[in-house]
Amino acid sequence: MVIGTPFVGRRHELDLLRGKLFTPGLGVARFVGLTGEPGMGKTRLLAEFAAAARDAGVTVVSGRAGEFERHVPFGVLSGDTLSTVDIHGAIDVERYQLHRAIRTRLVELAAPAGLVLLLDDVHWADDASLELLDHLVRHPPRARVVIVAAYRPRQAPPRLSAALSDGVEEIELGALTFDEARQLVGDDLDRTRYDAAAGNPLYLEALARHPDAEGPAALAAELATLSHIDLQVARAVAVVADVAEPVLVAAAADLPLTETLAALDRLTERDLLRPLGTSVGVRYRHPLLRSVVYQGIGSGWRFAAHARTAAALAASKAPATVQAHHVEQSAVHGDKAAIDVLVDAAVAYMNTAPTTAAHWLRAALRLLPADPSEEQMRLALLGMLAKALGVTGEFKRSREVLHEVLALMPTEPAVPRAQVVGFCAQIERLLGRHAEAQALVLGELNGLSDPDSAAAAALKLELASGGLVAGNFTDVRDWAREALATARRVGDAPLLAATIGGCVQHAYIKGLVDDEVLALLDESTSMVDSLLDNDLARHLEAVVFLGWNELVYERLDGALRHLARGLDLARTTGQNHLVTYLRIGQGTTYGLLGRLHEAAACFEDAAEAAVLTRSDELRTMALAQQSWIVTWLGDTDEGVRLGEEAVRVAGPVRDWFSGVAHGMLAQARMYAGDAAGAVELLRRAGGDDELSGFEPVTRVSYLELLAAAEAECRRPEDALACADRAQAVADSVGRQLPLAFAQLARAHALRSASPAEAAEHAIAAAERFARMGDRVDSGRARLVAAGALAAAGRAKAAQAEGELADSLFRACGAALFSRMAGRLEPAVQVLLTPRELTVLALAAESLTAEAIARRLGIATGTVQKHLENAYRKLGTGDRLTSVLRAQALGLLPRAWTQNG
Numbered sequence: 001m002v003i004g005t006p007f008v009g010r011r012h013e014l015d016l017l018r019g020k021l022f023t024p025g026l027g028v029a030r031f032v033g034l035t036g037e038p039g040m041g042k043t044r045l046l047a048e049f050a051a052a053a054r055d056a057g058v059t060v061v062s063g064r065a066g067e068f069e070r071h072v073p074f075g076v077l078s079g080d081t082l083s084t085v086d087i088h089g090a091i092d093v094e095r096y097q098l099h100r101a102i103r104t105r106l107v108e109l110a111a112p113a114g115l116v117l118l119l120d121d122v123h124w125a126d127d128a129s130l131e132l133l134d135h136l137v138r139h140p141p142r143a144r145v146v147i148v149a150a151y152r153p154r155q156a157p158p159r160l161s162a163a164l165s166d167g168v169e170e171i172e173l174g175a176l177t178f179d180e181a182r183q184l185v186g187d188d189l190d191r192t193r194y195d196a197a198a199g200n201p202l203y204l205e206a207l208a209r210h211p212d213a214e215g216p217a218a219l220a221a222e223l224a225t226l227s228h229i230d231l232q233v234a235r236a237v238a239v240v241a242d243v244a245e246p247v248l249v250a251a252a253a254d255l256p257l258t259e260t261l262a263a264l265d266r267l268t269e270r271d272l273l274r275p276l277g278t279s280v281g282v283r284y285r286h287p288l289l290r291s292v293v294y295q296g297i298g299s300g301w302r303f304a305a306h307a308r309t310a311a312a313l314a315a316s317k318a319p320a321t322v323q324a325h326h327v328e329q330s331a332v333h334g335d336k337a338a339i340d341v342l343v344d345a346a347v348a349y350m351n352t353a354p355t356t357a358a359h360w361l362r363a364a365l366r367l368l369p370a371d372p373s374e375e376q377m378r379l380a381l382l383g384m385l386a387k388a389l390g391v392t393g394e395f396k397r398s399r400e401v402l403h404e405v406l407a408l409m410p411t412e413p414a415v416p417r418a419q420v421v422g423f424c425a426q427i428e429r430l431l432g433r434h435a436e437a438q439a440l441v442l443g444e445l446n447g448l449s450d451p452d453s454a455a456a457a458a459l460k461l462e463l464a465s466g467g468l469v470a471g472n473f474t475d476v477r478d479w480a481r482e483a484l485a486t487a488r489r490v491g492d493a494p495l496l497a498a499t500i501g502g503c504v505q506h507a508y509i510k511g512l513v514d515d516e517v518l519a520l521l522d523e524s525t526s527m528v529d530s531l532l533d534n535d536l537a538r539h540l541e542a543v544v545f546l547g548w549n550e551l552v553y554e555r556l557d558g559a560l561r562h563l564a565r566g567l568d569l570a571r572t573t574g575q576n577h578l579v580t581y582l583r584i585g586q587g588t589t590y591g592l593l594g595r596l597h598e599a600a601a602c603f604e605d606a607a608e609a610a611v612l613t614r615s616d617e618l619r620t621m622a623l624a625q626q627s628w629i630v631t632w633l634g635d636t637d638e639g640v641r642l643g644e645e646a647v648r649v650a651g652p653v654r655d656w657f658s659g660v661a662h663g664m665l666a667q668a669r670m671y672a673g674d675a676a677g678a679v680e681l682l683r684r685a686g687g688d689d690e691l692s693g694f695e696p697v698t699r700v701s702y703l704e705l706l707a708a709a710e711a712e713c714r715r716p717e718d719a720l721a722c723a724d725r726a727q728a729v730a731d732s733v734g735r736q737l738p739l740a741f742a743q744l745a746r747a748h749a750l751r752s753a754s755p756a757e758a759a760e761h762a763i764a765a766a767e768r769f770a771r772m773g774d775r776v777d778s779g780r781a782r783l784v785a786a787g788a789l790a791a792a793g794r795a796k797a798a799q800a801e802g803e804l805a806d807s808l809f810r811a812c813g814a815a816l817f818s819r820m821a822g823r824l825e826p827a828v829q830v831l832l833t834p835r836e837l838t839v840l841a842l843a844a845e846s847l848t849a850e851a852i853a854r855r856l857g858i859a860t861g862t863v864q865k866h867l868e869n870a871y872r873k874l875g876t877g878d879r880l881t882s883v884l885r886a887q888a889l890g891l892l893p894r895a896w897t898q899n900g
Helices: 010-021 042-055 095-110 125-137 158-163 178-187 191-197 201-209 219-226 228-240 244-252 257-271 287-295 299-315 321-332 336-348 355-369 372-391 395-406 414-428 433-444 453-470 479-490 495-508 515-530 533-538 540-553 556-571 576-592 598-611 616-634 636-650 656-671 675-686 697-712 716-733 736-751 755-773 776-793 793-813 815-823 825-833 832-843 849-856 862-874 877-889
Strands: 030-033 059-064 115-120 145-151 169-172 273-275 280-283
Touching: 010 030, 010 042, 010 145, 010 169, 010 675, 010 862, 030 042, 042 115, 042 145, 042 533, 059 095, 095 115, 095 145, 095 598, 095 616, 095 793, 125 158, 125 355, 125 877, 169 336, 169 656, 169 877, 178 191, 178 201, 191 201, 191 495, 191 832, 201 219, 219 287, 228 257, 228 287, 228 299, 244 299, 257 273, 273 372, 273 776, 280 287, 287 776, 299 321, 321 736, 336 355, 336 372, 355 372, 372 414, 372 598, 395 414, 395 832, 414 453, 414 616, 433 453, 453 479, 453 495, 479 495, 479 598, 495 533, 495 540, 515 540, 515 556, 533 556, 540 556, 540 576, 540 636, 556 576, 576 598, 576 616, 598 616, 616 636, 616 656, 656 675, 656 697, 675 697, 675 849, 697 716, 697 736, 736 755, 736 776, 755 776, 755 793, 793 815, 793 877, 832 862, 849 862
Parallel strands: 030 145, 030 169, 059 115, 115 145
Antiparallel strands: 273 280
């Protein structure tokens, strides 16, 4: 048990917490939000729970946020928690990687008996801690872990409320009853003092010590009887940290260490301070007591105490990240050394805690003198601030800072100014302001004194990229070509590599593929490979363009090589805004190669990075790609959910990101048994029956999906029209993958009218896919061939195609298609969807359509539609015959018809 005042009035809440820990079979983390007003006993309840957990042999780790250290990254976590995770030196990693490392550490700590992680005063937690908590809630550690976050609900920041809103149980602590209060402080408690304390345990205890004080003033009364030395040390503890080390306390108090230690002992005896277990530090009995002390310190003494603490830390060569808090509280205007410390701390945390980096950069800017000689420093700090704000999703504030930078920057030299304009344009686009982004860049371009400069090339490339992201595939002015021509005249190799990459991508998006474009791709590859890392880092978009171009031009091995190099450089040079694009590129490449689990990992990284930047466009793209891979991995319901979320995040704007979201949701719905819904989505996103709103290469794959959906809806004429359009577009592009998709589209269209011809087209498509290394699509084509061959009466050939398809799916982990293949009769394995099988299985249990609808959470009419599709595909006309037919084919276990 915890030593101290009686533990009263909280037994029920303690039992609730114990129940979370000792629930049988607990294999994933459980979260509890412990709420209550200041002094209500949250900290004491956590201590009692910790004692109970330790008695049961469970590892306990505790952390607490400090009121006056809200900008210390990960301040809510203790050092023990992160003993194998370097958060101070993690400069070249993304935040989500650090979050995963901490989650892994929690799993390690949970072995073998479990772990309790207690986080107190989380309403004061820094943004990095809140991001971590949000990550843990969304991705609970797979271990016997209980995480309790105690906080004051009225002081909780929005990010904390959002993180704990989904599936986190709340335990609220209210006031003690009068009887409970008397158990706490004694039977001499009267109603007057009880009412004065409002049943608050902290105030009740303070009033018991100082009965003449009124309510919260009783806390301050505890300090009135302290000697001068003890009060000075108490104030120093409040200044140093929530957990204060004696050496720093002595420095802050400006007293000898021996005298300080004696005072700390006296303050501990009075229960103002409490030692922290095995640590050498001490902390206040309650954070409210520390707050009373800190707020009561004169501003001059407090300033000097912070300065003495900062000096002691500097003398001990503590990292800038540790010094920064005290430096900020004690630096004077123009203090160059203080500015250097704040900037170094900001740089150290730019990737892992950018909100804190932004805070320290603002502090440095406030200290910077208004001197013309410091203008370059001011511009550099403002640029860093804009980046920090951008990566935390504060796009509007980042835009404001960038506008301030542009107002201060001279027109010459033009290249640095063009880089700022380009970054500002990217922020404008992330805000959905595509027209404003284009106008900004175009205005800067028109104002250049030299239209053939490196700045002009960079701005033209930005105009080309912005147009494509905005979905403007028909811009009459070819900015990419103009950028390339300008860059050739300039002769800057990294810039030239970037403009070549942009030109190749522009040609691909417009479907203009010829020998000249392929020669440019070769040139781009040679240039990027020849560039040193330091040179390439100046225009890292060159390797981003190259990786994506090799992906779409079917050079998949090269794509993986260059995307990996780009990812390494983005991390080591702090250009983390490119990570999402690079990881999505890697995931797409892995998906095409049939390495689905590797693809899923890439898309999960991209999604986590997008969540942290709070960019709707990047989240849309990552969610859409996750929908694709999750569906292929076999979870169609999750695929639909992710696709719907991608479409929701995309909003009403119709751009490239929105188109991908609609396309991937259409695929998920198709395989979930909603072919009509897939048709509607594709036509809406594509703008018309020809899907002309999609760029040409992707358009062919969506036309193949549309042909399959139309065939599933028994509209062979519409399916054939899709195949014709797909072939026309594929012929114009001339690449192998589009041609394979066009052939597969024709196989879908012909499968009922001419199954033998459909099989020929499907096999030809499968072979094309296989030559490109696209194993899953090759297997899909062979499944279609198997069904068509079976319908044509060629059972042996059908079986061979089905087995070949199944081997491909199993090798890739494509569980969706493995289920469709399996050991079923080929004609059926192609046509029955997972949802149709589920509905048929429930129908075999004699459930009515209404009961099936309730079980699956879908409409009764949708159930009827699935049953009708199953009857048609099985060649039956009623429920009983369909069930018997499904049993004979191995689709349903015979036991499922016992009630039939």
